Amino acid sequence: MQDNVHHADASTFTTTDKSQVYETAISSAVALFESQRFWATNLANAASLMWHAFDAVGMHVNWAGFYVVQPRRLQKPSDADTEGDKEVAEGKRVGKRTLMLGPFMGKVACQTIIFGRGVCGTAAEAGTTVVVPDVEKFPGHIACDGSTKSEVVVPILDDAGAVRGVLDVDCLVVDGFDESDVQFLESLAGLIGRGCEWDL
Ligand code: SME
Numbered sequence: 001m002q003d004n005v006h007h008a009d010a011s012t013f014t015t016t017d018k019s020q021v022y023e024t025a026i027s028s029a030v031a032l033f034e035s036q037r038f039w040a041t042n043l044a045n046a047a048s049l050m051w052h053a054f055d056a057v058g059m060h061v062n063w064a065g066f067y068v069v070q071p072r073r074l075q076k077p078s079d080a081d082t083e084g085d086k087e088v089a090e091g092k093r094v095g096k097r098t099l100m101l102g103p104f105m106g107k108v109a110c111q112t113i114i115f116g117r118g119v120c121g122t123a124a125e126a127g128t129t130v131v132v133p134d135v136e137k138f139p140g141h142i143a144c145d146g147s148t149k150s151e152v153v154v155p156i157l158d159d160a161g162a163v164r165g166v167l168d169v170d171c172l173v174v175d176g177f178d179e180s181d182v183q184f185l186e187s188l189a190g191l192i193g194r195g196c197e198w199d200l
Helices: 007-011 018-034 039-056 118-126 179-195
Strands: 061-069 098-106 112-114 130-132 150-157 163-171
Touching: 007 018, 007 039, 018 039, 018 179, 039 061, 039 098, 039 163, 039 179, 061 118, 098 118, 098 163, 112 118, 118 130, 118 150, 118 163, 150 179, 163 179
Parallel strands: none
Antiparallel strands: 061 098, 061 163, 098 112, 130 150, 150 163
């Protein structure tokens, strides 16, 4: 992104046409990540791009952001899935990995999610996108906000294919995401996975 261009302009979309908005958002992400590889910076700007893109096309998105995988070296027994697991609680074995809340747009959200739990933990564990048209029909959905009705979670994979986090978007209406929305989010997650230094 050129120095003489206001960065905020990247969050301003001059059309309501979905494919154009998504194309512009992806081009902005490419430009932003070309000059920056620090994960927190890129996730923060990506959250802004998603939020404003969805607003421009009239979607009722109430949360758009990221969870990042907690590094093993920072993992404490109390962060692990200790339900009935004495060995983990006593620090003799490391439990399941944990997703930590990262940059986002929207209301305050759950701070940690263990792999395998909720939509985010399911996508992180499987390494694949999870689309939930109706959160009430997803067993184990974690309701950070009771007004969320549908959700998409896309894993973020690094160059080696390791899961480094997830991209999560929530919507106030049932069946709030179509195929083009999911494609946009998968493209963005791909750029993020390749465009960041995952030294956290
Ligand atoms: N609903 C998610 C939790 C994260 S919030 O939506 C921001 C889940 O079930 O994993």
